[in-house]
Each structure stands twice: as structure tokens, then as C-alpha cells.
Amino acid sequence: MASVAHDVVHERAAERARVAQPYMNPYLAGIGLGLVLLSAFVLVGRGLGASGAFNSGVAWLVSLVAPGYARSNEFLAGYLEDGIHPLKAWLVFEVVGAFVGALLSGLLAGRVGMAVEKGPRVSVRARLALAFVGGGLMAMGAAFGRGCTSGQALTGGALLNLGSWAFMMCVFGGAYAVALPFRRQWR
């Protein structure tokens, strides 16, 4: 059964590869992304972000189940304000927009479809387990770093923020340090 599902995933991937358009030139995509970031600076006075929206989401979920605990937890309380719904936050709206924008771009380019991104030598199950663990590690990293690739590296990078540049260098350093042991997942 597992191998049938596996083949289907591969066939679909191959089919998509036939219809999907190639990706945009990286410099053009970078200019587009940079102008979006610039418009955020000019219009709102802040940059892009992603992890903050996840933090709001988690704070909201915890406040539904255990409102007293969510209030007393110093980290979660930072995302909860009296009289304002926790999801009524700038980054939550921005990330919902990012979902819509990505879907739009994907549909226009023929790149939307069920798939699992992985190398040929790793099982779907192992890949999904690693995706979950990697997501968890990254949540810790983004919490300590006070932002992620978008909120710190991209936004703080453009503003020449000291902590953002230190953070960005360490992201690349950490990733290159463990790339070889995890090669099997991707190559």
C-alpha cells in the first residue's frame, strides 16, 4: 500500500513537472520581494514577518483551552491583549495574505497539487517526521531569535539591525553545519 501511495506521489510530481512553469529569475523575484518589503516600511513603518503570526495563533489556542494559564505565561501573554481578539494582529493578516498570494502565484504557474517534497532515498513517513521535528526546532529558534527569516533576516537585514545580521549569519552557519548528516533526506 505504502509503495502504491509512493508511486502516486511520484507520478503526480512528474506530471506537475511537465505542466509547471519554471521559477522566476532569482534577481527579479528578489526585487519584487524587496519592493513589497519597502512598501511595508513606507506604508506601515514595520517589515514583513511570519513566526509572530504563529505565536499569535498558539496564544489564541491556549487561551481557548486554558485562559488563566495563557494570561500567566509571560511568553504567551505578549500576544494577548485585553478586549482585542488575539488573531486580530498585523502579522496574522499578513500571513493569511501570504497564503492567498502563494496560492495565486502557484495556480497561475500550474504548481498547485498534493505532494511531499523530499529526496529519492527517504520514505514519505520519515520525511514528514523530519518536517515536524524541523518545524519544532525552528519554533524554538525563532522564539530565541525574536523573529525568523522574514522578520529578522530580511526585514532587519534591510534596516542594518545589529541583532538581525548576527542572527542571519548564524542561520546560514547552523544550516551548513548540519547539511551533510541530513543529506540523505534531500539527495
Place this chain on the structure above:
Amino acid sequence: MSAPFFKLGAFGDETSLIVAFLIGIGFGFFLERAGFGSARKLVSQFYLDDLAVFKVMFTAIVTAMLGVTYLAWAGFLDLSLVYLVPTYWIAQVVGGLLLGVGFVVGGYCPGTSVVSTATGKLDGLVFVLGFAAGTFGFALAFPLVKGLYTAGDVGTRTLPQVLGVPHGILVFGVVLMAVFGFMGATWVERKMAAETAKE
């Protein structure tokens, strides 16, 4: 000074959320265009055969950096009103390293996992769930990790302040670094492609 518009009262909180949604659309659109909904494309950066992550990121940084610099010089944008995250350098060094490891293990970062989920990748969705679980875990452990979370507090600092270099000079330095970085990245990609062809 006319900008930042929101901070100068040109529109209110409710409108700022609509602006957030529209800016988000542009954000997600260009991330997907660049191929960043694909974990394999993203991690290629760390196996050196496709350095698009570096190229896109640094082109975006340079574009936005030059934009804010010129708009500030022209007297249009008050850069002091643009929010800067305070630096806690020890916490951020630890956070950056963890994020880097998580990138290779999980295949995405928070923003790109949203793009990946939006385009139907199951691993992207699972990454999002892992991220939510990790955030919850961090919140639970917060009393224990608070010391590290606040370590290296030096307040709001920019590189020009720390290095004692004028803002414009540093901007020029970053542009030079990016240009040489792009040339180096393309050289590495060609070398890797030639080696793969040999095999």
C-alpha cells in the same frame, strides 16, 4: 516627512490590517514565484547546487535597504519611526543556529512553510504543525529559558552605530558584498553543475 503613513496617522488600525493582508499577498506571491514553496529548492542552498535562496534574499535586502536609504535622504520617510527589533545578541546567536538546523531538518522556514502549504505540499503543512507544537513547548518552558531569552541585551542597535561608520558607507558596503556574493554564488553553481555532469 510623509511616511511611514500609518505611524503618522494617515490611516487607523483597522485599515492597517487590510494593508497587512495586501502586503502579505505580495509577499507570498514573490516567495512562490521564486520557487520557495519547494523544500528541495530551498535546501539546495545548503548543498550548493542552487543558490537561489541567497540570491533572492540579498537582492530583496539590497532593494529595500536602498529604498529606505534614499527615501530617508529625500526627506520622505522618517526612518526613526520604522520599528527595529531590539538586539539580544546571545539569544539571537542561539536562535539563529537553531533556526539553521531546523531549516535543513524541516526543509522550510515559517514564511516558506505557509507558501508550501498553500500550494498543496503535505510536508509544509506538517512543518506548520511542528512549528505550532514547538512554540507551545517554548511557552511551557519559558520560565526555564527566560535567562537565555534575555541574554546579550544591548537595546536597539544598528550596524552603523556599532561600527561607527556612516549609514551610507555601510549601505555601499552591503551592496558591494551582495554583488561579489552573487558572482561567487554563480561560480559555485557552475562548478557544482560541472561536477555533477562528470559523475
